[in-house]
Amino acid sequence: MAQKTYAPATVVVHGNHVHNDFGALSTPIFQTSTFVFDSAEQGGRRFAGQESGFIYSRLGNPTTSQLEQKIALLEGGEDCTAFSSGMGAISATLLSLLSCGDHLVADKTLYGCTFALIHETLPRFGIHADCIDMTDMAQVKAAIRPDTKVVYFEAIANPSMKVTDIAAVADYAHAQNPDCIVIVDNTFATPLLVQPLKLGADVVVHSATKYLNGHGDVVAGFSVARKEIMDKIRMIGLKDITGAVLGPQEAFLILRGLKTLKVHMDAVCANTQKVVDFLAGSKYVQKVFYPGLENHPDHTVATREMTRFGGVVSFEMGSFEEAKKVLNHVHLCALAVSLGDCETLIQHPASMTHSMCTKAAGFSDRLIRLAVGLEDPDDIIADLQQAFEAAQN
Numbered sequence: 350m351a352q353k354t355y356a357p358a359t360v361v362v363h364g365n366h367v368h369n370d371f372g373a374l375s376t377p378i379f380q381t382s383t384f385v386f387d388s389a390e391q392g393g394r395r396f397a398g399q400e401s402g403f404i405y406s407r408l409g410n411p412t413t414s415q416l417e418q419k420i421a422l423l424e425g426g427e428d429c430t431a432f433s434s435g436m437g438a439i440s441a442t443l444l445s446l447l448s449c450g451d452h453l454v455a456d457k458t459l460y461g462c463t464f465a466l467i468h469e470t471l472p473r474f475g476i477h478a479d480c481i482d483m484t485d486m487a488q489v490k491a492a493i494r495p496d497t498k499v500v501y502f503e504a505i506a507n508p509s510m511k512v513t514d515i516a517a518v519a520d521y522a523h524a525q526n527p528d529c530i531v532i533v534d535n536t537f538a539t540p541l542l543v544q545p546l547k548l549g550a551d552v553v554v555h556s557a558t559k560y561l562n563g564h565g566d567v568v569a570g571f572s573v574a575r576k577e578i579m580d581k582i583r584m585i586g587l588k589d590i591t592g593a594v595l596g597p598q599e600a601f602l603i604l605r606g607l608k609t610l611k612v613h614m615d616a617v618c619a620n621t622q623k624v625v626d627f628l629a630g631s632k633y634v635q636k637v638f639y640p641g642l643e644n645h646p647d648h649t650v651a652t653r654e655m656t657r658f659g660g661v662v663s664f665e666m667g668s669f670e671e672a673k674k675v676l677n678h679v680h681l682c683a684l685a686v687s688l689g690d691c692e693t694l695i696q697h698p699a700s701m702t703h704s705m706c707t708k709a710a711g712f713s714d715r716l717i718r719l720a721v722g723l724e725d726p727d728d729i730i731a732d733l734q735q736a737f738e739a740a741q742n
């Protein structure tokens with residue numbers, strides 16, 4: 350089957366269309382830690398990489414492997430490795446590709462734990478980053494050097510909603526150093542909105558806890574790249590350093606969740622546009638950050654590189670106190686971190702997901718982040734309106 354020619358809506362359902370011995374339509378859960386060899390010689394050949402086949406579930410598992418192949422297809426990458434969390438994917442990827450003394454350039458706005466990894470943990474191993482605003486090409490050109498090993502940013506930055514020009518940054522980085530590895534966290538956009546590898550990036554990482562699973566019941570991550578890079582990430586970052594392996598039960602749930610990713614993204618982008626229109630017209634809201642808005646500074650880049658603008662919107666209230674009051678008065682929106690679920694989630698980055706880096710990441714403590722869900726948008730809007738009104742007292 351010529352799988353590469355199928356549209357994303359088909360790939361999320363069928364993947365690479367492998368049927369198993371019993372003809373089961375959905376991928377079975379291979380709940381096993383290890384795999385029996387036919388002979389000592391076969392075991393030896395598998396360890397030596399002379400024969401394909403499973404060895405031990407930290408190194409690969411049939412359920413997880415099906416999922417990895419589906420994600421690789423969706424991102425347009427050669428190979429994919431699954432992890433037990435997005436941070437598992439990000440830490441294994443960076444620790445596989447960087448060594449003591451290497452130069453890293455990263456965006457200053459990153460998910461809080463990625464920020465902590467880059468600012469606090471990597472320096473303990475002699476890896477220092479220059480952190481810049483990746484949407485400013487002047488800063489990109491000043492920071493990337495001929496010896497820069499890795500450039501790291503989020504396709505849509507959490508929580509500022511900045512959109513980096515992936516093609517421009519990747520072109521510049523590779524012109525300075527053809528071996529420079531450009532890593533893009535595609536969690537907010539998903540491969541249905543942008544495929545960073547096709548724009549010139551070398552590695553895509555994901556928190557699959559979000560849209561890829563889509564149902565708020567799994568923590569997981571992925572790294573996708575060409576085989577040569579992926580082998581390093583799997584055989585060093587996953588196998589030897591983090592051991593952050595995704596279990597087959599979680600892999601099954603994500604395979605199931607992925608089947609509706611296209612309808613989920615279609616619905617959530619449409620819902621978000623309606624909520625954004627409401628926020629932009631609200632007298633209680635000072636500023637709205639959503640790349641679909643024409644006045645968003647990265648709207649042109651987003652329109653060029655992305656098919657749609659996603660399901661997350663951030664907005665500023667009049668004060669820190671007012672932002673907290675809004676959170677305390679919502680009824681339908683769940684007061685919870687995370688995003689990409691069926692339920693609308695609302696949180697306050699400065700005191701929650703990004704409490705360690707609000708100032709350095711360049712956003713205000715008056716900011717609220719709303720991850721729009723699949724409810725009727727009028728109900729979401731009514732809930733926000735009553736919370737805004739209640740927050741005035």
Ligand code: LCS
Pocket residue numbers: 434435436437460462463503507534536537555556557558568569570686687688702
């Ligand atoms: N990358 C991005 C862009 C994220 O938003 C997150 C988690 C991660 C990586 C880490 O993934 P995890 O290990 O949690 O699977 N973001 C969260 C957030 O904004 N709220 O709660 C978690």
